[in-house]
Amino acid sequence: MVVKSEIKHIKSLQQKKYRIQNGLFVVEGIKTVSELLQSSFSPYKIYSTDESLLTGIPVEKAIVSASELKKMSSLQNPNKVLGVFHIPRAVPPVFKDWILVLDALKDPGNLGTIIRLCDWFGIRHLVCSPDTADCYNPKVLQATMGSIARVNVVYEVLDSLLERPEVPVYGAFMDGRPVYGQSLPAAGMLVMGNEAHGISAAVSEKVKHRIGIPQYGDQRTESLNVAMATAILLNEIRRPTQR
Amino acid sequence: MVVKSEIKHIKSLQQKKYRIQNGLFVVEGIKTVSELLQSSFSPYKIYSTDESLLTGIPVEKAIVSASELKKMSSLQNPNKVLGVFHIPRAVPPVFKDWILVLDALKDPGNLGTIIRLCDWFGIRHLVCSPDTADCYNPKVLQATMGSIARVNVVYEVLDSLLERPEVPVYGAFMDGRPVYGQSLPAAGMLVMGNEAHGISAAVSEKVKHRIGIPQYGDQRTESLNVAMATAILLNEIRRPTQR
Numbered sequence: 159m160v161v162k163s164e165i166k167h168i169k170s171l172q173q174k175k176y177r178i179q180n181g182l183f184v185v186e187g188i189k190t191v192s193e194l195l196q197s198s199f200s201p202y203k204i205y206s207t208d209e210s211l212l213t214g215i216p217v218e219k220a221i222v223s224a225s226e227l228k229k230m231s232s233l234q235n236p237n238k239v240l241g242v243f244h245i246p247r248a249v250p251p252v253f254k255d256w257i258l259v260l261d262a263l264k265d266p267g268n269l270g271t272i273i274r275l276c277d278w279f280g281i282r283h284l285v286c287s288p289d290t291a292d293c294y295n296p297k298v299l300q301a302t303m304g305s306i307a308r309v310n311v312v313y314e315v316l317d318s319l320l321e322r323p324e325v326p327v328y329g330a331f332m333d334g335r336p337v338y339g340q341s342l343p344a345a346g347m348l349v350m351g352n353e354a355h356g357i358s359a360a361v362s363e364k365v366k367h368r369i370g371i372p373q374y375g376d377q378r379t380e381s382l383n384v385a386m387a388t389a390i391l392l393n394e395i396r397r398p399t400q401r
Numbered sequence: 402m403v404v405k406s407e408i409k410h411i412k413s414l415q416q417k418k419y420r421i422q423n424g425l426f427v428v429e430g431i432k433t434v435s436e437l438l439q440s441s442f443s444p445y446k447i448y449s450t451d452e453s454l455l456t457g458i459p460v461e462k463a464i465v466s467a468s469e470l471k472k473m474s475s476l477q478n479p480n481k482v483l484g485v486f487h488i489p490r491a492v493p494p495v496f497k498d499w500i501l502v503l504d505a506l507k508d509p510g511n512l513g514t515i516i517r518l519c520d521w522f523g524i525r526h527l528v529c530s531p532d533t534a535d536c537y538n539p540k541v542l543q544a545t546m547g548s549i550a551r552v553n554v555v556y557e558v559l560d561s562l563l564e565r566p567e568v569p570v571y572g573a574f575m576d577g578r579p580v581y582g583q584s585l586p587a588a589g590m591l592v593m594g595n596e597a598h599g600i601s602a603a604v605s606e607k608v609k610h611r612i613g614i615p616q617y618g619d620q621r622t623e624s625l626n627v628a629m630a631t632a633i634l635l636n637e638i639r640r641p642t643q644r
Contacts, residue, residue, distance in 0.1 A: 271626060274626065274629075275625070275629060276618075277618045278616055278617065278625055278629075279616075279617045279618060280617035281618075308618065338640045338641050371636065372639075373521055373522075373523075374522045374523035374639050375520045375521050375522060375524075375551065382517075382521055382632075383514060383517065385629070386514065386517075386518060386629070386632040389629040389632045390632050390633060390636045393614070393633045393637075394636075396615075396617050397581045
C-alpha cells in the first residue's frame with residue numbers, strides 16, 4: 159500500500175525534468191530490476207505486487223496492488239516489479255578501447271538497442287551529445303534489457319571530446335570509405351549520427367576517418383537504420399581482421 | 402469524399418484475415434506509396450487529403466478529408482496519402498544467391514527491419530515460416546520504409562525448402578561456430594529463429610552449418626536482438642573475405 163503522493167512522484171519520473179530534479183529513474187520487470195540490483199546502481203526503493211519477489215532484497219521496498227502498480231508504470235501491462243534507482247554520477251570515458259559517440263540520436267528504441275549492442279560487443283563507454291535521447295527514459299530502459307547496468311553512458315558536448323588526442327575519430331557516413339578495406343586500430347572513437355540528418359556539420363569537421371557500409375541492393379534503399387549500422391560497425395571493429 | 406462502407410473496408414485490411422480474403426493491403430505515407438507505385442505492385446486505389454499529390458497518378462483515386470483519412474489509417478498521425486495495393490502472387494525463391502529464412506519470427510518491427518536489411522544487402526528472396534509475422538501487417542510495412550517493393554517475401558513450410566539440394570543451409574545459434582572463421586559460399590540459405598526461442602528443434606535438424614556471433618561483453622548479456630544479428634550476418638555474407 160502506497161500513498162497517492164508516492165505514486166505521483168514515481169509517475170513524474172517518466173519525465174526527464176523530474177528525473178534530473180530528483181536524481182532518480184525507474185526500471186520495470188523482474189529481469190531488469192534484478193540485474194540492476196546486482197550492479198553498481200544504487201537502489202532507492204523497489205515495489206512489487208508479489209511479496210515473494212521482494213524477499214531477501216535488502217533495500218527499501220513495498221508491496222503494492224496491481225492497480226497501484228499500473229498507476230506508477232509506464233507500461234500498458236506492468237510486470238510485477240518496479241524499481242526506483244539513483245541516477246549514477248557519470249564516469250569520464252577511458253581512451254584505451256573503442257568509445258561509441260552518438261550525435262543527436264533521437265529515438266529511444268534506437269538508443270536502447272545501441273546500449274544493448276555496446277554491452278554485447280564489450281564497449282564500456284558511450285558518449286552522447288546533450289540532445290541525444292535520455293538513457294533513463296523508460297522506453298530506452300525497456301529496450302536495453304538490463305544492459306544499462308554494464309555500459310557507462312555519459313552526456314557531454316562532443317566538441318572537446320572529439321579533439322582529445324588519445325585516439326583517432328571515426329564516423330559513419332553514407333558516402334564514407336567502405337569499412338571493409340580498412341585496418342581499424344585497437345582503440346578509437348566511432349561517431350554515429352542522427353536518424354534523419356546523420357552527423358551534424360560541426361561534428362563532421364572533427365571526424366578524421368569517414369567510413370561507410372557498402373550497399374549491395376538497389377540504390378533506392380534510403381539508408382540503414384542507425385542501430386543496424388551500429389551493429390555492423392561494432393562487429394567490424396571487434397571481428398578478427400582475417401577469416 | 403468516401404462512403405462509410407469504403408472506410409470500413411480499408412480499416413478491415415489491418416487484420417490479416419481480411420487482407421487474405423480481399424487480396425489487398427494498405428501502405429501509408431507519400432514515400433512508401435510512391436515507391437510502391439513505381440514497383441511491380443499493382444495498385445487498387447490511392448487516397449489523399451491533398452489533391453496535388455494525386456495528380457498524374459493513373460490509377461483509381463479519391464480525395465478524402467483529414468478525418469476520413471484518420472478513420473482509415475492505422476497511424477495516430479496519418480501522413481496525407483494512403484494506398485491500397487493487391488497482394489502479389491509469391492514467386493518461388495531462386496537458389497543462385499543467398500536466401501534469408503525466418504523461423505517463427507513474431508515481432509512486426511523486427512520483420513520490417515529485416516526486409517529493409519535484405520534490400521540494403523541485395524537479398525532478393527526472404528522465405529518465412531507460416532507462423533512468422535505477416536509482411537503486409539501495417540507495422541511491418543511502416544518499418545520496411547518501402548523496401549517491401551524490392552524483396553520477394555514467400556510464406557511456406559520450411560521443411561521441404563531446407564531439404565533442397567541446391568545450396569547449403571546455415572543457421573544462427575547462440576552457441577554456433579564463430580562466423581568470422583568461416584569462408585562462406587556465394588549462395589546459401591541463412592535461417593534466423595524466433596525472438597525468444599531461436600530456431601525450432603525441427604528446423605534445427607535441417608541446419609548443417611550452425612554459426613554464431615562471438616560475444617565480447619559480459620556473459621550476462623542475454624542475446625543480440627534478431628534484427629541486429631541478421632544485420633551482422635548479412636554483412637558477413639556480403640563483405641569481401643579479406644580487408
